[in-house]
Amino acid sequence: MANKAPQIPSIAELMDKIKSGKIFSEIAKEITESQLWTSTFRHGYADTPRNRVLQIASNVWLHLHPVKMHRHALRIKFTWCMGGITFLLFLSTVVTGVILMFYYRPVGEYAYYDLKYLQYDVPFGMLMRNMHRWAAHAMVITVWLHMFRVFLTGSYKPPREFNWVIGVFLVTFTLLLSFTGYLLPWDQLAMWAVTVGTNMARATPFLGNEGPFAEFVGVTPRYDARSLLIGGSLVGPPALLRFYVLHCIFIPLIAGALMIVHFWRIRKDGGISGPL
Amino acid sequence: MAQAATPKKKIEEVPEKLHVWPYLVRLEFLCALVVIISLTVWSIVIDAPLEEAANPTKTPNPSKAPWYFLGLQDILVYFDPWFAGVVAPVLIIVGLMLIPYLDVNPKGNGYYTYHERKVAIWVYCFGFLVLWIALIIMGVFLRGPGWNLFMPWQYWDPHKVVALVSVDLPYAFGIRDYLWSAIFGGGVLLAYFGIGTGAYFFLERKALKSVGFLRMFIKIQLALIMIGIVIKIVLRIGFNIKYIMVTPWISV
Numbered sequence A: 001m002a003n004k005a006p007q008i009p010s011i012a013e014l015m016d017k018i019k020s021g022k023i024f025s026e027i028a029k030e031i032t033e034s035q036l037w038t039s040t041f042r043h044g045y046a047d048t049p050r051n052r053v054l055q056i057a058s059n060v061w062l063h064l065h066p067v068k069m070h071r072h073a074l075r076i077k078f079t080w081c082m083g084g085i086t087f088l089l090f091l092s093t094v095v096t097g098v099i100l101m102f103y104y105r106p107v108g109e110y111a112y113y114d115l116k117y118l119q120y121d122v123p124f125g126m127l128m129r130n131m132h133r134w135a136a137h138a139m140v141i142t143v144w145l146h147m148f149r150v151f152l153t154g155s156y157k158p159p160r161e162f163n164w165v166i167g168v169f170l171v172t173f174t175l176l177l178s179f180t181g182y183l184l185p186w187d188q189l190a191m192w193a194v195t196v197g198t199n200m201a202r203a204t205p206f207l208g209n210e211g212p213f214a215e216f217v218g219v220t221p222r223y224d225a226r227s228l229l230i231g232g233s234l235v236g237p238p239a240l241l242r243f244y245v246l247h248c249i250f251i252p253l254i255a256g257a258l259m260i261v262h263f264w265r266i267r268k269d270g271g272i273s274g275p276l
Numbered sequence B: 001m002a003q004a005a006t007p008k009k010k011i012e013e014v015p016e017k018l019h020v021w022p023y024l025v026r027l028e029f030l031c032a033l034v035v036i037i038s039l040t041v042w043s044i045v046i047d048a049p050l051e052e053a054a055n056p057t058k059t060p061n062p063s064k065a066p067w068y069f070l071g072l073q074d075i076l077v078y079f080d081p082w083f084a085g086v087v088a089p090v091l092i093i094v095g096l097m098l099i100p101y102l103d104v105n106p107k108g109n110g111y112y113t114y115h116e117r118k119v120a121i122w123v124y125c126f127g128f129l130v131l132w133i134a135l136i137i138m139g140v141f142l143r144g145p146g147w148n149l150f151m152p153w154q155y156w157d158p159h160k161v162v163a164l165v166s167v168d169l170p171y172a173f174g175i176r177d178y179l180w181s182a183i184f185g186g187g188v189l190l191a192y193f194g195i196g197t198g199a200y201f202f203l204e205r206k207a208l209k210s211v212g213f214l215r216m217f218i219k220i221q222l223a224l225i226m227i228g229i230v231i232k233i234v235l236r237i238g239f240n241i242k243y244i245m246v247t248p249w250i251s252v
């Protein structure tokens, strides 16, 4: 009976435990053997080879990794970390972008003033906007660098040809994501940059009203490749709505799906390429 | 069996295969930390631009596309929009996708090497660093009103007058008749691609068996288009030549 009562350790005992560091392992043990912990993580806590494997294999977020890898693939000098950083920047734009969506309305009358409101009145609104924009720009640069690295290491060669093709889709969608987002602030910079960009569609052979051979197809300024893109013959409110939907729903979904395939293929193609 | 290709630097007795947890995950974590902190600091210090509200009646001069497209916008000086804005991007995308299927050199797979694949590295670096990155830098910093070139210390004078006396190639050769101009220009183009293709097949005739006709054909067409872009830039800047071939439908 007596030994059931909780023991209060003496100060000296406690000091001893702190000094020897034993206190930490005891606390860790308390936590990692609790029901809360063991029900959350599907593997033991102890640093054993088995648990190292399970850390990756039994975790939904980490399991896109292989459980083991070649040591050369760890070298930053080899991968420049650029694929991973691109993905991280993509995730950053998703998080900050969703926050921006709470305040932004893709309507000609509102869009610009929603941005002003966001910048001057919303707590951390300016920071969210800045992070979204700079991460998007940075992502364009890192994806180019990633591609450059993959080229320089010849990692597109068999068996990774198909993953390179997916990569080219990814770099295209990265640019399109950035471009569709460029219009949304609905300021002078946005409107005219997108006007310059979408004017090109006017010149599409056969399908643009100013393109070569257009007269054989009969496209007009109101019905051609460009008007399909911007919902009219000028970059106006319909273009804003179209770009918003493309930017927030359509392209991120496709790009996200392609990224998953991209990562899956890295594993299936035998992990990061190497000199063996 | 694959032991012939031992890596140059022998690493001590550490196993060749490592656990991803903790070796990779901790690296990713550190890398993510650095990136997120840099992004946050950057975003605190520098504000994203927001100009005055969109105004369809007020066209800025110069109107620039987003910076990552400025290479293409610069090509517009030398080519009509159907090429610079539509065909060139499509060719870039398709050409990039074809790289693994065109480059059949088995060497240099999974490590850095210049000596084992010189041509491939040169072509990619030229396309990426010169035709893409250098043109972007020029577009961002040196293109001012009227898409004229300004040095960084020069004032962006919107009324800068640039004497444009460019003529078409057939005209420069004294041909004044429309039909003959078109025939002459078309002939020049055909000759360029024909002779280029022929010369390549002749020089690389030994590779034909191992590489294959279709591969070599596509490869040289893409290369000729890339070189052609450079030639047109040189012709325009050096000789004020606008078009090589002029027809009522399409001009190159």
Ligand code: HEM
Pocket: A079, A080, A081, A082, A083, A084, A085, A086, A087, A090, A143, A146, A147, A150, A153, A155, A156, A160, A163, A164, A165, A166, A167, A168, A170, A171, A174, A259, A262, A266, A271, A272, A273, A274
């Ligand atoms: C949104 C864009 C992209 C993301 C998030 C992404 C992500 C990644 C990641 C995380 C890796 C692992 C190795 C590394 O970090 O370098 C990788 C490898 C790879 N990526 Fe990407 N990537 C993207 C775009 C591209 C592009 C544009 C290409 C090429 C056109 C490409 C081709 C490849 C290939 C071939 C590998 C395998 C490399 C090897 O085995 O050494 N990826 N990617």
